[in-house]
Amino acid sequence: MNIQLPQPFINRMQALLPDTFAEFLDSYQQPAAHGLRVNPLKLEAATLQRIAPFPLEPIPWCPTGFAYPDGVRPGKHPYHAAGLYYLQEPSAMAVAETLAVQADERVLDLCAAPGGKTTQLAGAMKGQGLLIANEIHPARAKALSENIERMGITNAIVFNETPEHLASLFPQFFDKILVDAPCSGEGMFRKLPEAIADWSEGKVAECHRMQTDILAAAAMMLKPGGTLVYSTCTFAPLENEQTIADFLADHPEFELVPIEQARWFSSGRPEWATPERGELRLTARLWPHQLTGEGHFIAKLRKAEQAAAAAGRETPGRQKQKKAAKQQSGLKEAVSLWRKFAEELIPSLGAHLHDDHAFLLFGEQLYYSPAPWLDLSGMKVTRPGYHLGTWKKNRFEPAHALALAVPVQAVNRTAPFAADDPALLSYLKGETITRAGEDGWTLVTVDGYAIGWGKQAGGQLKNHYPKGLRWL
């Protein structure tokens, strides 16, 4: 590989790593590490290992993570379109593992797009609790939302907000928060050489300032006793140990705590930032010359149980005030069409989504909220919950998100294909399939896993695979 690293970066790394600089530099001659993470909402890791037509090597620090060899393209397999896995380089998998979320918690992923860590957190939460995924850039928030959809996640709300605005609305609200911060990206130079052109020492300093502000917002939103994980994919001490040292100085109610997976990683380096803060050794550094993965930094922090309320009074969150007197126009009709649709095709899901207050209509789109009590007014919402479908005046069209999240065995009409069936490829290309079957909405599956909708009529399966996802 011919990667032209910036000279000031080389000089700094040589000074930081006097004993291992040669190995570090040599890692840029190796291909970047490739990985995928199995989606536990859909299948077990051992099952994917058995059915995947490519070799998978377990990643020791992530039970759902696997490395795959250079030259293999799992992103081009129908299993990817079915959300059976998410492509993610192995070091990045350590971050959400460190947060160790539980099923019934309130979790915030503050810098979430495109969703690598959000989808991992969602897998651990098993569809329960509340997962809020936020992304400041609108186009990236849309990509995040699409990945949440592909992975069949039903308990997430996606916001397109600034951390500061979120902090003003959610004081002491979350049990766990992830700040996978914007950074100078030095750890990704091997995987994304185009990031090199964007790099400068000035950018490192600018990212440090941004990280400090984002962490301050996160601190306000965490409950006393809650856990905050901070991560970057850069080597610069200013963005890693120093950002954490500054945060601890400004937030004495926080302390660093050990990272359970630390035995696989190197420890942080207080001497590169604030030597008196020996506890910075509890942070983790992932080096490309020491493991199968790119460069990363992780810090795990706990907020004291008796932490004073940073923003005044403790609130249970943006509780809806009195129910608006005027019903959202059309909502009643949309819900009744959904119920009719579900009763015929997916009766158990129809019965399961029984909370009348959880249905939300955004334009023509019907959603089921994982937090019906949450007031979303005045917020930039990209995705308010589980997308059920489109209300079309007198009929209901199921959403792609519904296809990817519904348990296949709960659906009364399916069109099953094997991964290597040419008809499946035609479906993914958006073509109509000739096949016999009962008329009506039909769930298309690949080897038993849902991949999208079709509508059967007169010996034909009309294609409803989303236009933007079709294979060319």
Ligand SMILES: C[S@@+](CC[C@H](N)C(=O)[O-])C[C@H]1O[C@@H](n2cnc3c(N)ncnc32)[C@H](O)[C@@H]1O
């Ligand atoms: C390292 S990336 C997140 C990657 C993501 N967690 C994942 O695993 O797929 C950092 C994200 O922070 C966002 N960001 C940039 N500036 C920000 C700011 N001032 N506040 C919050 N997020 C910001 C970027 O748009 C980017 O999507």
